[in-house]
Amino acid sequence: KTRRKKYDAQDNFSVMLKRRVILFQQELDTKHDKYERLVKISRDVTIESKRTIFLLHRVTTVPDAEDVLNEADIKLDGVRQKIGQIAEELKGEDIYQFHRAFTPGIQEYVEAVSFLHYIRHRCLISLEEINARLVFMNTEKADPKVLTFQVTSSDYLLGVADLTGELMRMCISSVGNGDIDTPFQLSQFLRQIHDGFSYIGNTGPYEVSKKLHTLRQSLGKVEDACYTLRVRGSEIPKHMLADVFSSRTTLIDPEEGVV
Amino acid sequence: KTRRKKYDAQDNFSVMLKRRVILFQQELDTKHDKYERLVKISRDVTIESKRTIFLLHRVTTVPDAEDVLNEADIKLDGVRQKIGQIAEELKGEDIYQFHRAFTPGIQEYVEAVSFLHYIRHRCLISLEEINARLVFMNTEKADPKVLTFQVTSSDYLLGVADLTGELMRMCISSVGNGDIDTPFQLSQFLRQIHDGFSYIGNTGPYEVSKKLHTLRQSLGKVEDACYTLRVRGSEIPKHMLADVFSSRTTLIDPEEGVV
Amino acid sequence: MSVTEMFSYIQGFLSADQDIREDIRKVVQTLEQTAREILTVLQSVHQPSGFKEIPSKCAKARELFCTVRTQIAELKTKFPMEQYYRFHEHWRFVLQRLAFLAAFVVYLESESLVKREEVAQILGIEVVREKGFHLDVEDYLAGVLIMASELSRLAVNSVTAGDYNRPLRISNFINELDSGFRLLNLKNDPLRKRYDGLKYDVKKIEEVVYDLSIRGLAKEPEAAGEK
Amino acid sequence: MSVTEMFSYIQGFLSADQDIREDIRKVVQTLEQTAREILTVLQSVHQPSGFKEIPSKCAKARELFCTVRTQIAELKTKFPMEQYYRFHEHWRFVLQRLAFLAAFVVYLESESLVKREEVAQILGIEVVREKGFHLDVEDYLAGVLIMASELSRLAVNSVTAGDYNRPLRISNFINELDSGFRLLNLKNDPLRKRYDGLKYDVKKIEEVVYDLSIRGLAKEPEAAGEK
Amino acid sequence: MSVTEMFSYIQGFLSADQDIREDIRKVVQTLEQTAREILTVLQSVHQPSGFKEIPSKCAKARELFCTVRTQIAELKTKFPMEQYYRFHEHWRFVLQRLAFLAAFVVYLESESLVKREEVAQILGIEVVREKGFHLDVEDYLAGVLIMASELSRLAVNSVTAGDYNRPLRISNFINELDSGFRLLNLKNDPLRKRYDGLKYDVKKIEEVVYDLSIRGLAKEPEAAGEK
Amino acid sequence: MSVTEMFSYIQGFLSADQDIREDIRKVVQTLEQTAREILTVLQSVHQPSGFKEIPSKCAKARELFCTVRTQIAELKTKFPMEQYYRFHEHWRFVLQRLAFLAAFVVYLESESLVKREEVAQILGIEVVREKGFHLDVEDYLAGVLIMASELSRLAVNSVTAGDYNRPLRISNFINELDSGFRLLNLKNDPLRKRYDGLKYDVKKIEEVVYDLSIRGLAKEPEAAGEK
Amino acid sequence: MSVTEMFSYIQGFLSADQDIREDIRKVVQTLEQTAREILTVLQSVHQPSGFKEIPSKCAKARELFCTVRTQIAELKTKFPMEQYYRFHEHWRFVLQRLAFLAAFVVYLESESLVKREEVAQILGIEVVREKGFHLDVEDYLAGVLIMASELSRLAVNSVTAGDYNRPLRISNFINELDSGFRLLNLKNDPLRKRYDGLKYDVKKIEEVVYDLSIRGLAKEPEAAGEK
Amino acid sequence: MSVTEMFSYIQGFLSADQDIREDIRKVVQTLEQTAREILTVLQSVHQPSGFKEIPSKCAKARELFCTVRTQIAELKTKFPMEQYYRFHEHWRFVLQRLAFLAAFVVYLESESLVKREEVAQILGIEVVREKGFHLDVEDYLAGVLIMASELSRLAVNSVTAGDYNRPLRISNFINELDSGFRLLNLKNDPLRKRYDGLKYDVKKIEEVVYDLSIRGLAKEPEAAGEK
Numbered sequence A, B: 001k002t003r004r005k006k007y008d009a010q011d012n013f014s015v016m017l018k019r020r021v022i023l024f025q026q027e028l029d030t031k032h033d034k035y036e037r038l039v040k041i042s043r044d045v046t047i048e049s050k051r052t053i054f055l056l057h058r059v060t061t062v063p064d065a066e067d068v069l070n071e072a073d074i075k076l077d078g079v080r081q082k083i084g085q086i087a088e089e090l091k092g093e094d095i096y097q098f099h100r101a102f103t104p105g106i107q108e109y110v111e112a113v114s115f116l117h118y119i120r121h122r123c124l125i126s127l128e129e130i131n132a133r134l135v136f137m138n139t140e141k142a143d144p145k146v147l148t149f150q151v152t153s154s155d156y157l158l159g160v161a162d163l164t165g166e167l168m169r170m171c172i173s174s175v176g177n178g179d180i181d182t183p184f185q186l187s188q189f190l191r192q193i194h195d196g197f198s199y200i201g202n203t204g205p206y207e208v209s210k211k212l213h214t215l216r217q218s219l220g221k222v223e224d225a226c227y228t229l230r231v232r233g234s235e236i237p238k239h240m241l242a243d244v245f246s247s248r249t250t251l252i253d254p255e256e257g258v259v
Numbered sequence C, D, E, F, G, H: 001m002s003v004t005e006m007f008s009y010i011q012g013f014l015s016a017d018q019d020i021r022e023d024i025r026k027v028v029q030t031l032e033q034t035a036r037e038i039l040t041v042l043q044s045v046h047q048p049s050g051f052k053e054i055p056s057k058c059a060k061a062r063e064l065f066c067t068v069r070t071q072i073a074e075l076k077t078k079f080p081m082e083q084y085y086r087f088h089e090h091w092r093f094v095l096q097r098l099a100f101l102a103a104f105v106v107y108l109e110s111e112s113l114v115k116r117e118e119v120a121q122i123l124g125i126e127v128v129r130e131k132g133f134h135l136d137v138e139d140y141l142a143g144v145l146i147m148a149s150e151l152s153r154l155a156v157n158s159v160t161a162g163d164y165n166r167p168l169r170i171s172n173f174i175n176e177l178d179s180g181f182r183l184l185n186l187k188n189d190p191l192r193k194r195y196d197g198l199k200y201d202v203k204k205i206e207e208v209v210y211d212l213s214i215r216g217l218a219k220e221p222e223a224a225g226e227k
């Protein structure tokens, strides 16, 4: 009889433990599943942001830049919708718990959106401006609520660090297209970003330090391009230079403009 | 007039080039999109296979192993359906073109299915047996067709290499559960696999060599466990040993059997 | 806002972050110190003489947990609570150690498995993330697993100290724990690695019980269940 | 089937694979040798004296492409065609070089952009994967990009050789190419890196044209288009 | 002395050491902050507008070096001076950066190579190890090499800003530096690696001078030669 | 002073440094040789026959320590004493080995923990840094931890040699050592890593004692407890 | 001689070198295959059933060594013998494996340490470099160390297979080996790293002997001591 | 022979080897010193003033090569000649530098490509391996490639110094060199990597020639063509 009882107690322990473990399992599974969904959305964000960046590089050659910018805006709206899905997943969560799942996508989005912003406004988009556009309406009709997504300063920095690579590409393309102003503008802007990063130095996130080398290389390429423009331009007075270029443009395409 | 004509020619070149480029873009996009879809399916395959492996480890403690094995079979049916999706994506493709996208998932599936097979049949599943179960019916009702998926010998090897880790875990659990036969069986089986891998040596895929170290460690743990069983068992004659164990079992749970 | 201003602004964020981390690190150091003290108190149960003193040692440890609660209260003031996971790495290690110590005290006192709620209460923290500084499932489970390995050591030392019943009780307890953990699907993460260790603890205790059995030293099995 | 048999069986697969790779490597080496010879032939166009000889050099190169076709035919016999991508890495490098050389010959002959179909034909291979040993889009594009960089070098050397028109024609050609490539979305892969190089080629040629313009040496722009 | 006493006593040692290191780390952080500020000031010389402002920028940097001296003075109080090498790793990096910044300021002011004594004076430290906190030869040389690479950038940007003489002066300076370094027998250490970078700086500057020469923009070669 | 003169002067510094390091390396090699000889002498205690010979082996080791003292005296002449930490890396490894050997000899002779002062005396060096070539706390502790792992081996081999008491004494000793170390607040450095190994030694020895206990071979537990 | 001629001539050299290496690689591959086969044969001694078959397995291995000798004879014909060190890297790995296998066979047959001369003889090569294709001391030692770790595994598996004497003999053997190695002054090279592993093998085997001793299973300790 | 004897005997081998390496290292250091001196002498050709002094600088370098020969003669005495490849790594680096310096001197003197025989003669070594300490083809080629990159620098600096013909001559020379190398079938080794750098040198020099051409500064193209 006593033995019987003992094993009941034992069973209780066992049963209770199992009940608890099943709860733990649910908690863990919920977390893992959410993590997995976030990884997948983040991959989509990355891909679409990259495509937007490619699209934006066309801006230096097409006749109407505004078309490209608007198209990029539309593409980024799509990306923002995806980020809305991330925000939805993170509703009520501590976002840092899942940060590793979506940080690659968000960095790529920062890169794309800041590239678009630079082309349009010739200045660096701020973290606030980025976050201001990441406000979403909850889709549940029963309870419409505002959702926001906050890009962290470290994701912002990492995205901006990558932006410099795109700016460098844009600079080289500009020179190739006979545009002599953009490279100088870009070199000043890039230098400012470079100086900004060296001001931050090693107080920033670890990944930034790894990207600094590439940033420095990009700056070097842009500075070299400007140097070449200047040194070649030195052989002819400035006012003549303009003539040469306008005649070059005419020469290539008098009626339809540069394709 | 001549100039006009020239630029028409030029435009033709340009227009033709663009038409071609758009075709290239479609080709590239199709490929990238497929790759991306395969990566996502592969992640699902990995997760579900891992869960199956966890489930299978319960086999050493539950009263009716067959239940667990059947449940695992059902889970793996789900995984196979996913692999069916992979096969669907690869229909008419050169599978090696996308191999990197799905190899992690397939390796994990090999690990899971060979683990189940070992528990059921106490032997190593062959590549043929694995592939024999990866035959799917095309879901299109218009044109029902048989689809197959072929696991490569390198994915098979890498999956089997990982299997050894699970076998080691199973061995240690068995000892903990007072099971004195399984560890010896497992050690012989593991030794055979180990000898098999050392027979293959460095002629196998590069990743195998990286896994050999872990394999050797697992074998060491299993051999140590068997050693301990033997050396402790040495203090009592074999027939008494059986008595001790049966009395232990009774002692722990006389009515319900080991939970 | 100029680029320079923007970077100064961001630098502000980064400095604030570094300061928070520095503050957290300091409190965590005091926590580690206390954890080490509790461990030293509880380690004595492994000594032959230590078995009789278990109750007093547990009481002593309970006292030290007051200090822990004060230190964790201090820790909570160092960062915004919604950002728990931002700084999680800083205290994860010590929190798992503390969960282990709490679990060990409770085991020594009542030979039962501490609940996550109890650990939280002993440490003066929450179970549910929404309510504040809390104990993650993973950290709770890690603490329990560390205890399992301490128990396998205790089983060995019990025999040395001449207590032949304790190993059997530990064996039952740890077997239950093992079958509980078997229900979990863990990812390939640190917890899984720790859980692999549990198998060795179970094995070790099984070996002790076996050693006792073949020598007829495992006399009073029923007692094991009663406690 | 015993474990040992199973591993012997797999070992069979692996050996077969190694043998195939060994065979492929050997043929690829001969291909590389021929590619180097074609390059040597075509390199002479950079020499001041080389400009007049372009037609004869192209003819010479065309002849060597016969050898290439034979060698590729040999290569095709070395592995099952459906497994093209299994061994792709072995010939990818040389195939891109050959695509470049084909593109360069075609450019030198007609100042036009070679089509993927033409390259395939010159190399004696297919365009569509299903039909057999084929030329991947990426490999075709890589070949074209290598040519772009060769053309920027050619623009420079044309000036040295006193031919002031060629750079303008190259400039137009390369600008078209650039705007074509701009329509492509490339992943972060080797092709994208190569495409980044194109920007530098465009820039370099632009600089040459600029140098000619300011000196009034770029006399006959219409001629450039006519050719 | 019991084991416990002994270890308590040892803990005293360890704590003292850890406290010193903590203190050093904090001061070094402020030093790094100031160094970064000086860098930001000096980097503006690369901007087109920055060239006229060199004197004012140098003055600004000189002011910030006052802060550096105060911070280093603070640093000196944190540990017994004979243990310089015990803690060297903590400040080696920032000291090399500061040596670079001092060398850069001196170069911008007077276009001459800073002496180790001058660097020491600017930083408020000693040259001779026996006299106190000093500047190791290796750290001085590392600073000079960092400057060399900054100067190659400056040569490029000078041209962009329309200053065609500066590159020639930089070229002479860097050549002299190069011959200086060639006198040294460097081991396979970090310094050697840095020195290997110098040849790229030399080459880069030579190419700038070349570009100016061929365009007749290198106005005063005689003056440059005289220096 | 011209740049050339300056660099020639600097080369003087560098050469001197390299010469010192070369000299140090040579003496350190002889020290390593002697350390290996002492180890060989002491290793014999693990042999079944070795237990009786402990006193004579210790005496032999003590003799060899004379050589060590001579060699260290030689080492001291190779560099200015205030630069101990500049060259510390060269002898740190062998010094820790020697501290281990000294601790092992003392343990074998008296079963007590060697004091840092004793190690210093055996090696003919100082404890206090200010007084000259000294033994850093960290190096002393490293030596002690190496000994701990040697003792776990000794416990095992004692049983093999039929000495069933020694493991109990070792167990007490190592437990005391373990509590001592728990008083220390070690950073995440090599020492911490070594200390993490100590718990395996403790566990191993506990298992040896367990094996003896369960077989009734641990005869004098009271005696062990008294210590 | 024109540049072209010169380079053609040089290409002759390079081709010859590449051909030699290609030839060597092929023979080495066959050697590796045979080595793996011998390994598979010898590894069966770890199986419980394998212990009785040791003589037959050794005989089988000896036969396979005939193949090895033929293959090495083949290898010798592939390059001029004075250039042994030029191509050493190609066969170093397999030679160490073969030295291990030879040492293992000899140990299994006679429980003695194979001499370098014996290994050389088994492999059909020389000991003295001057005489031809030889076995470097380092490669011989590496082979012996690989065997040591195989023996520690064998000690464990002997017990599992019920052979309680073998571990004692292995223990004596490995201790002797260990003292032998302690006579060597190894540099910080791969061999040194391998040697560092030996102490784990020694410890492992000592623990096996311990387990047997405490259970009274080590029957002939005297015999073991005599050896 | 007992195990101990065997290992003592082996230690003899190891010591001998270490001594040889130490001796080699010392001589190689003196060689590196001389190589640096020769480099310093030859570097002056890059200076505007240096062009006239080429003959005297070459003479000076030739003198220093006497020292090199003496040092290499010394090196030869340090090891048995058939073991050249055993110790090759020790001097490979400096030998390539010396080959470069010899090639550079010869180029400056006669604007021709040094032959391997000549380099060997200048360094006082052999061409044919069998005859003694020799110059490997690979090392000769590496030296030539280092020179190529030095020549691209020289082309740039010639223009700065107002010598507009030299770049054209260099261009012809380097083109010839490039076709020479294209005859070689290089493996994926360090030499191949170095060779990949050659195309940048070729391109750089072409751009210099371009700059001269477009400005009508390339006076004597016919002369250049004739060569």
Ligand SMILES: [Mn+2]
Residues within 6 Å of the ligand: A053, A111, A162, A163, A165, A166
């Ligand atoms: Mn990007």
Ligand SMILES: [Mn+2]
Residues within 6 Å of the ligand: B053, B111, B162, B163, B165, B166
């Ligand atoms: Mn697994």
